[in-house]
Amino acid sequence: MLRIGYLRRGPAEFGGDPTAEAARLSALGCEVVRTEAVTAPGRQGDAVLRSILGTIGAGDELVVTRLDQLGDGGRAMLEVLEQLERRGASLQVLDPALSSRGPGGPALRAALEAVAMLEPLTARPRRPAATQEIRDLQRAGVGPVEIARRLGVSRMTVWRKLKAPEGCA
Template sequence: MLRIGYVRLTDAGSAGETATLKAKGCHVVRAEEPSAAGGDEFAVLDSILDFVGPGDQLVVTRLDHLGRGARAVIEVLERLEQRAATLFVVDPELSTEGSGGRALRAALEAVAALEPPSLGRRRRPAAAQEIRDLQRAGIGPVEIARRLGVSRMTVWRKLRAVEA
């Protein structure tokens, strides 16, 4: 089982969160810096969710690092479930494994029902032609992903689909 730590660098206290995740046994810790360019502000999280595999665990220090509102967190949980992976939150200690996971999801769904619809996070669909045009211009996959606000895996999949 691979434990992948994820932290959003939003304030001065974020630096200690990386050490906390390492202390919790994370093999890899990825940090998300606030996006000034207005792109996908959760690009690192998206790439982790594209990478995570069966039996792996995403570890965060706080639940609010996963998105703006309960709907965004539910979306992350759904993507983890699709990949047969789990979530572990350090503070308060929560996990999506077992009955606690069902309770966590039920609580999030109750909160999401009360949220205004505009708080949900929407992923920008990546146009294959746009990705191909940037590649032809000599831009690498990592930079394409950053510019378009999508994961690197999305870039590779779209390029593969265009070539086929």
């Protein structure tokens, strides 16, 4: 079993000394301790975490000092827990003491699911539709519904662009 420590650090939003926290994780038996910097609040800096999740194996354990180290919200934290479970690995949080192993595992999952359900759904980001792209796809025989799906825009946007006179939309 490999114990991997992970610290996600922001510019000033997280108090404490990152080297002291890394030493704490090492003292608790983490053979590997990886630290990641987040450049601005609300920005995901998760390349190191994704790398850990891609290589962690069955029986391994991811150790974090706080639950919020896993992401900026309940959905992000739940997704990390689900990835660990798919790979047969577990999660241990130090403050407060939580673990996905044993009897507390289902309770931790239920709590994260509840928090994720309370978060507002974010709309899928849409890009402005380029009229020329829409017209080119139509000329190629692609229907309006498929054009909307391919370009990530609403069907109404496609219809508006197609009905507008050439050169006006």
